[in-house]
Amino acid sequence: MLVIFTDTDTDLTPEKAKEFGYHLISMPYSYDGKTIYPYEDFEVFESKKFYDMLRAGTIPTTSAISKEKYIDYFEPFFKNGDDIMYVHLSEAMTMTIENMRAAVKELQEKYPERKFYAVDTKGITIESLSIVYEIGDLYKAGKTAEEIIEWAKEEVDRFSVYFFADDLKFFKRSGRVSGFSAAMGTLIGVRPIIYINREGKMISIGKERGKKNALNRLMKYLEEKGDDVKSHRILIAHSDAEEDANELAARVREKYGDDCRIEIVVANPTAGSHCGPNCLGISFHSVKRD
Amino acid sequence: MDRLIDGALFENMVKGGAENLYVNRGIVNDLNVFPIPDGDTGDNMFMTIDAGAAAPSDGQADLGSVSARIAHGMLLGARGNSGVILSRIFAGIAAGLHDLEDADITTFGQALQKGSEEAYNAVSVPVEGTILTVFRDAVSYAGKRINNDTTLDGYFADLITELRSSLARTPELLDVLKEAGVVDSGGAGLVYIVEGMKHVIDGGEVTHAGQGAASNAKQINIESFTADSELEFGYCTEFLLRLQRSKTDIEKFDINEFTELVKSMGDSVVSFLDGTIVKVHVHTMHPGEVLNECQKYGEFLTLKIENMMLQHNETVIENRFEIKKEKVRKKFGVVTVASGKGLVETFESLGADAVVDGGQSMNPSSGDFIKAFETVNADTILVFPNNGNVILAAMQAADMYDKADIRVIPTKTVGEGYSALSMLDTEGKTADEVAEEAEEYAQGVVTGFVSRAGRTTEMDGVSIIDGDYIGFSDDVVYSDSPDKCEAASVLCDKLDAGSYDVLLLLAGEGATAEEAQRLYDDISEKYKDVEIIMRDGGQPLHDFILVLE
Incomplete structure (x- = not known):
């Protein structure tokens, strides 16, 4: 079957992810030497506290996630015989997607039968979330991966x-x-x-x-x-x-x-x-x- | 006909004029239309003429060369509107004396006539009842009375007679003067200058040599560095060093290496080589060390060391311009004018490449602008003078500078400058478009000020009490209160602050954090729909500046 992934840069929360059946990839940020993975290192995003910290002068940095991390996310599903669709943040904004491709390439050698589909939302936060929701709707309605990709070509x-x-x-x-x-x-x-x-x-x-x-x-x-x-x-x-x-x-x-x-x-x-x-x-x- | 005016006499006359204005500049300052103690016409005119009197001799002694040298010095040193006009008067005089060894009264009178014409050219819309009128009337009156028996002394007596009469008539020509009960300050300054000139013609001594007085123009308060003070800024150290063959190989002397040496002992270093003279400016904690090291190359011609804790405000001016030259030439650069730490920082963070220190309390000169232009490596430099009395000096600097396309955006307040700069977008635009847009952005802005009143009077229907705080905008007084926050709050009401989108509140050096907060809370409560932003501007003179957009 087809499983769908997206990342936390699209603003999708764990509850909403569950509603649509999305698996969530956590995109990290760092400050004061700490690296934090949203919804892995905390359950609820305390936004007020976070933005107040920025107001007080902290400017966090963000980093791409590694190929290995992507393999950890994807491999169990390939192993299980599932295909994967990943609706991700804009490739033009991050190095992450390159690492993701390397991971997929490696996995597809290992699991040549499995199919992988990527949808670049060409955005971040709500720009991506609009598309994530739409695809979630289609997925819930039982559309095939090919149908979703066809939709995305025009609609993204x-x-x-x-x-x-x-x-x-x-x-x-x-x-x-x-x-x-x-x-x-x-x-x-x-x-x-x-x-x-x-x-x-x-x-x-x-x-x-x-x-x-x-x-x-x-x-x-x-x-x-x-x-x-x-x-x-x-x-x-x-x-x-x-x-x-x-x-x-x-x-x-x-x-x-x-x-x-x-x-x-x-x-x-x-x-x-x-x-x-x-x-x-x-x-x-x-x-x-x- | 009486004796001729030669180069030496003319130079002495200018020095005499400067000296007499120096003595009386306080009187000129006080001829202020506005009831707050911000008058500086006397200081401005003095610093302008002094820059001419102090212009170093180039060895040419003929009248044409001497007058040209003095005029050039004044053009560079011109501050404030009256200062700029004064510099143009002398530029016109120099043009009239061009190529002359000396001049008789008729020729000199014609040169003064040229000076008057040139001054009128300096301003786009000449206003009668100002220094322009006073000088024109006097030149015309004295010129008509020249005959074969006229002595130089008599000619100058005629000039002064009419200068005074014309000055007394200025309130009839300008309503603002009449309302304030004063005569035109620029015209008054001119009277003192011409009187000083006559004093020299009459055989009076010139004790003031020009140089040096400029640094006295601002009183140094030695109490600002006490037995318990800590030296934070060091000493502003300036000297001319004549390289000595006995000490160094002059042909192989490397100024860059020398500069590095000076830099190792201080900062804000400027040094350049002119023939065998090295000019050095450095801020250092240990001037003795610098002198010892530099003396290894030559001997000092002049030397000046000032504790910057005492004269910090003035050194900031120089500080800002040094070796900031950016390597990559940009398409657009920005030079603006502000005083007060917070305001300067605000303009810098808005993207200003150079902030010329000054404003209402100290008008920068054309030369200050040129120094600033030199630090900005850009094809087009946008200049925001931010004060009505600074615009002309900026425009004069723009005319004199040919290494970049200078566009003066005539902003009259820091509010206008702030607004234009914050909305500025140069991406993909031509200089004409950017300049036009900047002027438009500056227009939708209202700037209100709160300052302490310096005399008891009535203006615009408001009773003003000496020592109270008054709120005003565009030279119209709206409020008066012993409490500065109250004066600001009423000013906001009168300016209909509630109808604007953004209110920027700049707290001046005279306002405490508590007072600023009190005002902020008060107006936030009153105008819920307005986005109110408070900043510590640190500006002198104005306890609060309110920018309404």
Whole structure:
């Protein structure tokens, strides 16, 4: 049978994973010499504590997981005669996927009968989560791996995320966003707007003065780029900015009605290490990504 | 006709003018339209003319060369709007005296006429009732009275007569002067300068040689370093060293090696070689060591050592510009003006390549800007003067600098500068586009200030009591209170702070952390929909700056 995997960088929590039948690969982050594997080293992500630590000045680093670790995750299933589909975070953002490929190559030599499918969500946090949920739905509905891959070919680029950040120092350090002009440093009251393109890369697409304007800008993108929005989930992620997330949700409901499927999630700590606290983003079904 | 003006006499006249202004600069400072003690026209004009008087001789003694040298010094040293205009007056005079060995009264009068024209060219919208009017009236009046019997002394007496009359008329031409009950400060400064010149013509001595006075212009408080103080910043040590053949092989002298040697004993090192003279600037904890080592190569021509704990504010200016040159030439660089540790850091974190120390309490000169430009390795340098009285000096520096495309964004407050810089996005844009956008970003901003009042008066319907705190914005007073937080809070109301998205609160050096917090709590409570951000700006003069966007 087909088993599905995803990683914690997609914001999928263990409960939700169970609901869909996902197996969860833990993506680590480190600070003060400690390396922490989400949901392996803790059961509940204490987001407030984590983001407060970032506010106080800690900037965690993240690292790729090794080939061996992937083998540990995948091998029991191949051994058991299962096929694997891995819905993962953007390859353009991490070295992890290369290690994953090496692991799969090794395993397929050992288990030549077994099939492995990878779906690059070309995103992180809710951008990926939108796709993870959709694939989870298809999986639960009994779709075959081939059918899911066929769906992904067209649909991965049809989910967009737009978010704003509060403090650029996290992004600057990780070097994972392009388009920030050289003159941009710590911003006070100004929020850069970031988007993830079709290549799975984060791109800065401007800034807004004040949170209110930044929030309006997210709404503007939802209205302009959204396509068949109400037949899909609308996901809102925040890095310890719950009030802002609630406000955005209220704005969405106001526009699209109370029956739209909104879910608010807290950005996972590994992604949070790169975006810092007080970010807010929205992911929705859209016209094809740029 | 009376005697001729030659190079030596002209130079002495300028020195005499500088000296007389130096003595009276406090009076000029106090001719302040605004009721807070921030007037600095006298200081600015003095530092400007002093930079001319102190310009080192190049050996040319003819009137044309001497006036050109003095004018060049003043153009570089120009601070504040009146200072810039003064420097342009002397630049015009020098143009009128070009190539002349000496000048008679008629020729000199024509040169003054040129000076007046050049000064009008210096400002985009000349305002009557200022130094421009005062000088033009005087030159015109005295010029008409020249005849065969006119003596140099008489000519200058005529100039002064009309300078004074015209100055007395300035409140009739400018409402702000009338309301404040003062005459134009720049015009007043000019009167003192011309009086000082006449004093020299009359045979008076020039005791003030120009140099040195500039460093006296800011009072040094020796009480700031006591028996219990710890030396934190060391000594600003500057000297000229003449290389000696008996000590070193001058032809093989390697300035880079020498610089490294100095660097091993201090920081902020600037040194360069000009012929056989080495100019050295270094901040060191042990100036004696530096002198001993350097004396191995030559002998000192001049020497200055200052404890930076006493004059820290001034050395910061130099500090910022040294050897910061970046290796890769960028497309865009940013130079801005601020004073106060927190504000400077804020601008640096916003991406400013150089922050020129200064602002309302100390206007930087064109030369300060040029020094800053030299540290920025960029094709286009965007300049944010952040003060209405600094814009002209920045523009003059831009005209004088040809190693980069300088764009002065005429920001009048730190709020405007902050706003423009924080929204700046240069990616893929031309210099024209970036400059245009920066100007737009600066426009939607309102900046409010809270400062201590320096006199009792009434302005804009607000009764101001000496010693109280007043809240004002764009030169309009909105509040007065013995409590600075109250003054700020009322100012916020009057400026309709609740209708803005972001309120940046910059606490100045005069505000305690407790006061800042009290104000922050108060306005956070009042304006729940506004994003309020507090920063320790550390700026002098303004206890609070409120930036509304």
